[in-house]
Amino acid sequence: MAKKGFVFVETIIVVAILTIALLMIYSSYSAFVINSNTRLKYDDPVFMYRTYYLQKLLKNSRLDLVAMNLNLSTNQVLENFNCSNSGLFINSADDIGICENIVSEFHISNMYLTFNDLSFLQECTSSTGKCNALNLIGSDMASYIKTIGGKGKSGYRLILEFAENSDGSICSDVNKCQYYYANISLGDTL
Amino acid sequence: MNKKGMTLVELIISIALISIVLIFLFSLLSDVKYMNTNRNFALSNQQKRAIILKRVQSDFIDRRLSGLTDRSSSDNIVIDFRFLDGTTSTLGFYKDGTGYYINYKNSTQEEKWYLSVDNTTTKIAFNCAKYMLITDPTISNYFALKFTIPVIAKSSDANFIDDFEFTYVGLKEEVNLANFPNKSSLGTYNINTCG
Numbered sequence: 040m041a042k043k044g045f046v047f048v049e050t051i052i053v054v055a056i057l058t059i060a061l062l063m064i065y066s067s068y069s070a071f072v073i074n075s076n077t078r079l080k081y082d083d084p085v086f087m088y089r090t091y092y093l094q095k096l097l098k099n100s101r102l103d104l105v106a107m108n109l110n111l112s113t114n115q116v117l118e119n120f121n122c123s124n125s126g127l128f129i130n131s132a133d134d135i136g137i138c139e140n141i142v143s144e145f146h147i148s149n150m151y152l153t154f155n156d157l158s159f160l161q162e163c164t165s166s167t168g169k170c171n172a173l174n175l176i177g178s179d180m181a182s183y184i185k186t187i188g189g190k191g192k193s194g195y196r197l198i199l200e201f202a203e204n205s206d207g208s209i210c211s212d213v214n215k216c217q218y219y220y221a222n223i224s225l226g227d228t229l
Numbered sequence: 230m231n232k233k234g235m236t237l238v239e240l241i242i243s244i245a246l247i248s249i250v251l252i253f254l255f256s257l258l259s260d261v262k263y264m265n266t267n268r269n270f271a272l273s274n275q276q277k278r279a280i281i282l283k284r285v286q287s288d289f290i291d292r293r294l295s296g297l298t299d300r301s302s303s304d305n306i307v308i309d310f311r312f313l314d315g316t317t318s319t320l321g322f323y324k325d326g327t328g329y330y331i332n333y334k335n336s337t338q339e340e341k342w343y344l345s346v347d348n349t350t351t352k353i354a355f356n357c358a359k360y361m362l363i364t365d366p367t368i369s370n371y372f373a374l375k376f377t378i379p380v381i382a383k384s385s386d387a388n389f390i391d392d393f394e395f396t397y398v399g400l401k402e403e404v405n406l407a408n409f410p411n412k413s414s415l416g417t418y419n420i421n422t423c424g
Contacts, residue, residue, distance in 0.1 A: 047239040061250055065257050072260060084282040085394045091290075092398040096371065137369045141398065144363040144375060204234045207379070208393060 078142055081183055082219065086205045086221035089145045090199050094223050096138060097197070101128050102229040105152050117172040118152045148202035148218070151176075155194040157222055161185050183220040194227040242311075273345040274380075274391060277331075281342060281393065284333050285310075288318050290395050294374070296408020298359075306358045306378060313403055322358075322378060331393075344380070362409070373398045 104126040108118050120127070122138035142150070161184065163170035173181050181202055189196065201219040202210040210216035292312035300307040306322040318335035330343045363373035378393040 047243070050239070050243045051246070054243070054250060057247075061254055061257075065253060068257055068261060079266050083277045085392070085396075088282065088286050088396050092373070094395055096398055133369045137371050137373075138361050141373050144361060144373070145396070207377075 066217065077179075077182065078186075080217065080219045081186055082221050083219060086199070086201055086219050087223075089147075089201070090197065090221040090223045093141060093145065093147070093150075094197050094225065096141065097127075098225075100134070100138075101126070101129060102152065102195075102225070106229055108157055109152065109154065109158070109195075111154070111169065114169050116153060116169050117175065119175065120150055120152060143209070146201045146203050147199050148174075148210070148216075149180075149200040151198040151200075152225075153196050153198060155189045155192040155196045156188050157184055157196070158190045161187075177218070179218050180220065186189075187222055189224065192224070195225040195229060196222055197225055198222040277342040277395065278391065281331055281333060282395070284335075284340070285318070285320060285395055288312065288335055289395065291401055292316060294397050294399060295403055296405065297376075301358070308358070308376075311408060330409050360409075370401055371398055372404050378399065 074094075105118055105120045106126055108115055110116075122128070122135050122142060128134040128138065141147075144166075159169050160172060163173055166174050176184075177200075184198070185197070187198075199221055201221070202213075202216040203219065204210050204215060205217060237249055288310065292314050295313050296311040298309040298311070300309060304324065306320075308320045310318045310320065312318070314337040318333065321332040323330055323332065328343050332339070332341045334340075358376065358378045360374060360376040363375060372393075372395045375395075376395040380391040380393060380420060
């Protein structure tokens with residue numbers, strides 16, 4: 040049988056193989072593009088300084104009372120707290136008001152107190168035990184946690200999640216929010 | 230089956246299938262090319278932005294901000310910061326024949342950074358800055374300040390992460406509202422026109 044070129048069936052097979060190959064490339068590049076854009080939202084200097092100043096404010100408060108709930112052995116490894124947490128500010132409603140104003144104007148959507156060493160979360164493959172904490176946070180936050188260093192270090196860490204619209208204004212529609220993350224080590228004593 | 234070659238219909242179907250695949254391929258390449266171009270500018274600017282933010286914020290933290298003076302014109306943003314140790318620094322956003330640049334001068338050094346722009350750059354809003362007194366120093370132990378200068382390097386890909394934002398939280402005894410231009414109370418204020 041003398042074949043002078045591809046027959047139709049052969050062409051279809053080649054196209055099918057080509058398509059599969061390109062789909063694989065497309066999916067890997069798409070993941071690369073998405074990851075690349077997501078990384079821009081981690082530890083941006085503006086958010087780092089916002090975190091620094093909030094930490095400066097909270098350092099004078101009773102963060103130790105929030106930290107009391109943290110316990111590796113009871114799987115409570117991440118504490119989501121806010122300015123009105125009982126006992127966080129000792130003296131006056133003014134301090135709570137300042138904190139709430141700053142949280143609002145810094146566009147902070149969630150504040151977490153956790154341990155400096157987050158390797159127990161970074162190595163999670165399921166959502167049981169200590170890894171149950173991953174069920175309490177969003178997937179974006181979980182991805183961010185995996186980028187944080189500090190393995191082997193004792194002490195505590197403050198992680199902030201910021202929610203903003205694309206124009207930088209405070210976000211009110213959770214479906215349109217862009218989330219940004221920053222963290223700061225608090226040391227051994229709170 | 231006739232094996233002498235493809236018929237016209239088979240040829241058209243083959244071309245159509247290959248075309249569909251190629252459309253995806255070009256779409257992918259276009260995305261990657263755009264990302265690469267955008268990222269080059271973004272990376273270059275973000276490094277400069279990080280350095281500038283660090284310079285200014287370091288002065289805020291080390292010397293403690295006590296006030297600011299607005300010397301902006303319709304084209305430029307020029308802000309003098311005053312510190313508790315009596316020193317001052319000047320942050321300026323300008324445009325000259327070479328391009329947009331940022332200048333920061335404090336008591337020990339002066340540096341200038343040109344921002345990278347490409348042919349899609351439509352707006353660098355160096356004529357707009359706004360600052361916000363977040364807490365009222367008259368009733369609390371602290372006052373907070375957020376000072377924002379929007380930089381929109383690409384209108385089609387507006388990314389506020391390019392913005393220059395300086396924040397500060399200080400003690401109320403360190404600040405006098407009179408040290409802030411035209412402001413006597415809590416709120417958000419524009420320096421020049423923020424469009």
